[in-house]
Amino acid sequence: MTDNLGPLRQAMSELSEYGGSADMYERTLRRSRQVQRRQVVTTSAAAVALVFAIGGTVAFATRNQAAPPMPPASASTSAGPQNPTCPSTKDLGALVELPTGWSFASRPVECVETWAAADVQRADASSVIYLFHYTAGTGWRFQDQGNGWDCKALGLTQPASFCTS
Amino acid sequence: MAESIDDLFCEFVRTRSPALLRTAYLLTGDRHLAEDLVQDALARTHRGRRRLDDPGHFEAYTRKAMYHQHVSWWRRRKVAESLPGELADVAQPGSDHARRTDLKLALHQALAQLTQRQRAVLVVRFFEDRSEAEAANLLQCSVGTIKSQTSKALARMRQIAPELLSAVMEEA
Numbered sequence: 001m002t003d004n005l006g007p008l009r010q011a012m013s014e015l016s017e018y019g020g021s022a023d024m025y026e027r028t029l030r031r032s033r034q035v036q037r038r039q040v041v042t043t044s045a046a047a048v049a050l051v052f053a054i055g056g057t058v059a060f061a062t063r064n065q066a067a068p069p070m071p072p073a074s075a076s077t078s079a080g081p082q083n084p085t086c087p088s089t090k091d092l093g094a095l096v097e098l099p100t101g102w103s104f105a106s107r108p109v110e111c112v113e114t115w116a117a118a119d120v121q122r123a124d125a126s127s128v129i130y131l132f133h134y135t136a137g138t139g140w141r142f143q144d145q146g147n148g149w150d151c152k153a154l155g156l157t158q159p160a161s162f163c164t165s
Numbered sequence: 166m167a168e169s170i171d172d173l174f175c176e177f178v179r180t181r182s183p184a185l186l187r188t189a190y191l192l193t194g195d196r197h198l199a200e201d202l203v204q205d206a207l208a209r210t211h212r213g214r215r216r217l218d219d220p221g222h223f224e225a226y227t228r229k230a231m232y233h234q235h236v237s238w239w240r241r242r243k244v245a246e247s248l249p250g251e252l253a254d255v256a257q258p259g260s261d262h263a264r265r266t267d268l269k270l271a272l273h274q275a276l277a278q279l280t281q282r283q284r285a286v287l288v289v290r291f292f293e294d295r296s297e298a299e300a301a302n303l304l305q306c307s308v309g310t311i312k313s314q315t316s317k318a319l320a321r322m323r324q325i326a327p328e329l330l331s332a333v334m335e336e337a
Contacts, residue, residue, distance in 0.1 A: 005291055011272045012191060012292040014265065019190030019199050021183040024207055027200070028178055031208035 084134040086111035092118050092132060096142045099123075104130075112160040116140065129162055173220040178207055181224055185231065191288045192235045194277050206231035232289075232304055236281045275326035283318035290315055 089104035098104075101123030109118045114134040119127050133143040151163035168176075182203065189199035209230045210223055217226060276284050282304070289300040290311070297315075301308045 009291050011268045015269045015272055016187035016191050016292060018196060019186035020196050022200055024182040024203055025175055025178045027204045028207040028211055031204050032211040035208060
């Protein structure tokens with residue numbers, strides 16, 4: 001050694017003798033097993049907590065899915081493009097502005113495939129049919145007013161009371 | 166017949182425990198704490214013994230674990246920095262033995278007033294006689310940190326125990 005710390009090294013060496021010479025083997029094995037057991041318990045507890053957390057989340061999601069919010073009765077576009085839900089006169093009234101003194105008759109709306117027809121009472125007590133058509137994406141739209149239509153031209157395959165042929 | 170890994174570990178513990186205890190005593194300044202420190206480090210090696218492909222790595226792994234354990238222990242336990250004075254040597258005043266005992270006592274008290282890292286650096290460098298690079302690897306820090314910590318540790322020892330350093334210089 002070229003430094004002048006030889007005596008310090010010597011003092012450290014002598015001081016270290018106070019460390020003793022205990023047999024550490026049995027103590028080491030006991031300690032190792034104790035730590036291993038503790039690790040197993042900790043890991044198991046963490047796994048159980050994880051299972052409960054996942055289970056709770058799944059249960060919560062399932063419960064929420066079991067009772068989905070009911071669509072409003074007047075929703076007109078939720079039953080598919082080929083067979084849409086039949087609209088009420090109230091729904092149709094929101095789509096057209098009837099002249100003063102005119103109103104939808106109390107008779108139910110007649111729906112056939114993607115067409116809906118509603119009787120409208122004029123101010124002079126005569127009636128006319130309002131025809132509505134459903135398309136996917138836009139929903140129900142006012143199509144025409146009259147007393148009857150060529151249903152082949154409308155693309156209808158089923159009979160309807162508003163068909164003239 | 167080849168020995169099993171458990172036999173090799175047992176042999177390692179039985180033969181190297183005294184050396185590990187000596188280092189641990191310098192780190193902790195207390196025999197019981199030293200035994201606890203060595204026990205924890207050996208237990209860690211025992212749990213990882215199958216991963217250590219060569220039994221020759223047992224000692225390096227244990228020493229590294231011991232130094233790390235030492236620092237984390239003292240952080241956790243908040244053990245008082247003043248180490249118990251259990252040096253029970255009785256020596257005739259004025260004798261060479263008395264002088265060496267005084268030196269050990271001064272060193273014991275001085276080490277107690279260093280930080281854990283400074284103490285570890287001194288032990289690695291001047292007791293285990295490791296190079297700066299080896300010390301850096303063992304303590305998992307840079308060589309620059311080893312140099313600065315060594316310098317600070319020696320400066321602090323000169324400050325808190327000038328008689329120790331003067332005695333050292335005198336003997337040198």
